[in-house]
Amino acid sequence: MESTEGTRCRKLAETSAFYRLVYSEIEEIGWKHLVRSAGDLKSLSFRILDNKGRVHIMEIQLDIHYPRFPPSISADVPYIFDLRWSMSSRLRDLVQQFQEHLKKLEDFWSIMDDIDKFLWVVDPKHPSRAMAYRQINIGNDCYIMLSINSRDPRSLPECRFMGADPIVNSLISIWRRNSKRWIKDNPFLENLARVLETQLLRPPDVPKNNQQLECGICYAQFLPVDDELEPKSGSATDYTCDNSKCNRAFHSVCLGDWLRSITTTRQSFNVYFGSCPYCSEPVAVKINSKK
Template identity: 75%
Template structure:
């Protein structure tokens, strides 16, 4: 009899535990079903065309967003199972993230809208980097992510500068490191220190950079290849050396072209002046030298003081 009672109570306890487990599973399924329905509904609001990937349990979502300039960005959203009670975790390939504003009534579309506003704040930052990539000889990084805020630029003569752009204030004076050895590096470093107060936010970034370094900024090699006759017909160099004695001509490219359409040879005006002075047939009138083109013998005229500021 006692054994039967023990078996009865044991069986009853087992049934109770089974019932509790079943109730728990039902609650979890109901909660999961509610979670899935809510997330599906919120994805619909954002637009399925923007969804690029998602986890099997829908707690991990990635959306593709285009900014005002047509740049594509991916925002990763990690949802808690208690969504929307707990704010999601977010990440994106940007220089810094925004502070997400969230409440129990917030939805995925609110995250996307806040991200879009954040992207708009970064437009000036990315535009500055685009100008640098398009106009200067950038050697690192080759394929920069939107989060990278530095550029290493080849200035020639084994001299490099590392510019770090302030993502919060991209038009401000950037941090600059000079890489290399020798007099050219020291010369540019001294110019940067001497002229740093001349940086003006209202001016274009590249114009400011040229003003501080007092030299012609090197263009990308692929652009150089596409340009015709960029090398000087006398010294056969694209740019003059960086030298204090050359003043504002230091590091500049060719600035004089033969008018003969069948010649169109380019020269540094300084080189052409030196060459004309070596020719006995050259004439001078005031500050202008008159002579012949070294290549086609057509008349040329160049100012002697063109090298003086």
């Protein structure tokens, strides 16, 4: 029978092997992609970009007996993929599978981005990437709640109308009559306008003070106090996306670092030109800007 001390030493050895394994696998992925990690390395968060340059955070939970027990993952996506795992699998395989999953969702997110950009969305105010519904103002004090199929986003969405009964009943009748006119190969918003037989309302201007204060990249309101960040040390977010449906706040330092890591970013003199990580609208950030 194993002694108490023997058990303790064996567990320490297992923990040491676990540390060595996880460290080596993080290095394979690249430390620049690691956003957060627990002290025991059982919880890891990686920043992953999809092909459109959107930022996604993948949370990974590891068992002490990893890789014998597969990791569990969570992310801001409408559904999680089925993990393919074996004893020979590594974290880089998990990242690759996540990237494949993001690629499958690109069409869904492009449609949701178009809805947020071009229609009068009243709910949710600040949608996450996992949300597949939108409540849209269609005029006459009426609203349509759309539920988009994230696995088949170009298909006819489920919908529910809200408003005065006579108008809602008329809209339901129009929707049922025209639903067969929905053509999956056509743009989503074009299909929606055709089925509803109406010109869809554009979003109103959003006041500039209706902004998120936390940086969309480092998720903090203030930069750390650090001599290397002078004169930005300890400063608040100082850059806001111009897209009124986004208004995402950033530290110009964080956004500049992020743009520098994107291959499609252009640089002219001391300015980076690229796309917002959240809505893909054009952004321009001065290098070492002193706004």
